[in-house]
Amino acid sequence: ISEGLPLAEAVQEAGRYPQVFAAGANCFKLAWAVDVVKNLRQASQLPVVVYPNSGAEYDPAVKEWVYPAEAADFGQAAAEWLQAGASLVGGCCTTMPADIAKVAAAVKAFQA
Structure with missing residues (x-):
């Protein structure tokens, strides 16, 4: 995680609480x-x-988000997360309603 603790160790520690x-x-x-x-x-x-x-990164010099040259396909990505074992999926910063609609469609297809 950001402060340096390995993700697996943080999850194991948190998982000890009911x-x-x-x-x-x-x-x-x-x-x-x-x-x-x-x-x-x-x-x-x-x-x-x-x-x-x-995948966008904030550029503090120009005070705006810089998006990757190739737009992410959240539908395909969400299908991969679900196949890898994710149970709850979504998006955080700079994901748009259209991205979340693709995630929802991937979940629906995965559950079918």
């Missing part, structure tokens, strides 16, 4: 999501939550 019902990560690069899901699944038996951002 009120914790899922393990997840949010607001990280979309490209890391499948690895994050796999890491969480290996570290814990809790349901996995994954909410990556779109």
Whole structure:
């Protein structure tokens, strides 16, 4: 995690508390999501939550978000997260309603 603790260690520590019902990560690069899901699944038996951002990065010099040259396909990405073992999926910063609609469609197809 940001302060340096390995994700697996943080999840194992949090999972010791009975009120914790899922393990997840949010607001990280979309490209890391499948690895994050796999890491969480290996570290814990809790349901996995994954909410990556779109991959855009904030440029403080111009005070705006800079989007990757190629737009992320959240539908395809969400299908991969679900196949990797995620239970709860969504999006964080710079994900738009159209992205979430693709995630919802992927969940519906996965549950069919």
